[in-house]
Amino acid sequence: MAFDSFGAxxxxxxxxxxxxxxxxTFFVVLVQLMVWSYRRRTAAMESCRRGFELQEGEKxxxxxxxASASFSRVTVSQD
Amino acid sequence: MxxxxxxxxxxxxxxxxxxxxxxxxLAGGILLLMSGVIWGLAFxxxxxxxxxxxxxxFIHVPAAFLxxxxxxxxxxxxxxxxxxxxxxxxxxxxxxxxVGFMFTFLSLFTGAVWGKPTWGTWxxxxxxxxxxxxxxxxxxxVIALGKAISDExxxxxxxxxxxxxxxxxxxxxxxxxxxxxxxxQPATFKLTEKPSMPAEMWVPLLLSVLGLYLLFxxxxxxxxxxxxxxxxxxxxxxxxMVMADRS
Numbered sequence: 647m648a649f650d651s652f653g654a655x656x657x658x659x660x661x662x663x664x665x666x667x668x669x670x671t672f673f674v675v676l677v678q679l680m681v682w683s684y685r686r687r688t689a690a691m692e693s694c695r696r697g698f699e700l701q702e703g704e705k706x707x708x709x710x711x712x713a714s715a716s717f718s719r720v721t722v723s724q725d
Numbered sequence: 726m727x728x729x730x731x732x733x734x735x736x737x738x739x740x741x742x743x744x745x746x747x748x749x750x751l752a753g754g755i756l757l758l759m760s761g762v763i764w765g766l767a768f769x770x771x772x773x774x775x776x777x778x779x780x781x782x783f784i785h786v787p788a789a790f791l792x793x794x795x796x797x798x799x800x801x802x803x804x805x806x807x808x809x810x811x812x813x814x815x816x817x818x819x820x821x822x823x824v825g826f827m828f829t830f831l832s833l834f835t836g837a838v839w840g841k842p843t844w845g846t847w848x849x850x851x852x853x854x855x856x857x858x859x860x861x862x863x864x865x866x867v868i869a870l871g872k873a874i875s876d877e878x879x880x881x882x883x884x885x886x887x888x889x890x891x892x893x894x895x896x897x898x899x900x901x902x903x904x905x906x907x908x909x910q911p912a913t914f915k916l917t918e919k920p921s922m923p924a925e926m927w928v929p930l931l932l933s934v935l936g937l938y939l940l941f942x943x944x945x946x947x948x949x950x951x952x953x954x955x956x957x958x959x960x961x962x963x964x965x966m967v968m969a970d971r972s
Binding site (some may be wrong): 647648649655658659661662663665667669671672675676679681683685686687688690691693694695697698 | 751762766767768769770771776777778780781782785788824827831835838839841842854902940942943947948950951954958963965967968970
């Protein structure tokens with residue numbers, strides 16, 4: 647180890663506050679970025695799942711067991 | 726080669742391949758970054774000129790490398806978007822811009838804090854620092870422009886053009902320490918030369934640089950997957966994957 651004691655390691659000959667401020671900020675931002683990105687993907691998965699479940703609910707259980715996609719003709723009034 | 730290029734254009738293929746690589750990127754990234762940081766903080770020798778404040782280098786340089794590399798990667802993806810209209814390239818730009826923004830912020834912040842004990846000031850308007858600040862604004866501009874245009878195709882083109890215009894800033898950042906008189910020290914690593922610092926200093930630095938690159942890869946894959954899920958939310962493969970995941 648480059649330091650004689652743990653106290654010397656923390657104080658870094660007076661440069662401790664600068665060094666530790668950088669390291670704490672760096673890791674807080676990095677971990678936040680990682681957690682935020684992970685949560686965004688989980689939320690996107692959840693949102694897709696809810697959408698598909700809603701679609702299935704609208705079609706009814708019988709429809710969901712059959713074809714996975716259906717098309718319905720929409721007639722638009724010409725009046 | 727062309728087959729790989731075509732595959733790369735498929736969001737479904739990318740989603741699957743990213744999922745396979747991501748655990749390795751995360752584990753390797755954490756391992757390398759932590760080894761580099763612990764080695765640099767506690768075991769690397771003191772710098773004869775700057776004392777212990779130089780230990781900030783083990784996070785400052787990786788953050789600055791990533792800030793510039795991420796922009797270069799975005800520029801390459803921007804070119805692909807304009808020439809081949811590949812959707813995945815635009816997905817990459819959208820996913821990486823906020824990450825690049827955060828790394829640029831970290832590089833500026835750690836640089837400013839390192840500047841105080843070394844130069845006696847937090848900030849100077851010299852070429853290296855100012856061009857890095859411009860990079861931060863460019864990232865901000867890319868994020869804002871992407872959100873401002875609702876049409877997906879127009880938005881992709883506009884973002885790609887902005888990214889390509891902004892790439893002129895990258896050589897300015899790199900060569901600013903040679904072209905102008907700046908307080909900032911010259912490049913730590915050069916591909917053509919052996920580092921001027923001893924191995925006990927540059928090996929941990931190299932470890933933390935590699936570690937952060939791997940973590941960047943993990944974050945980029947994760948964010949690209951999110952963007953793909955959003956864009957492909959009505960497709961059958963997303964439906965099959967999401968519903969299979971449920972059971």
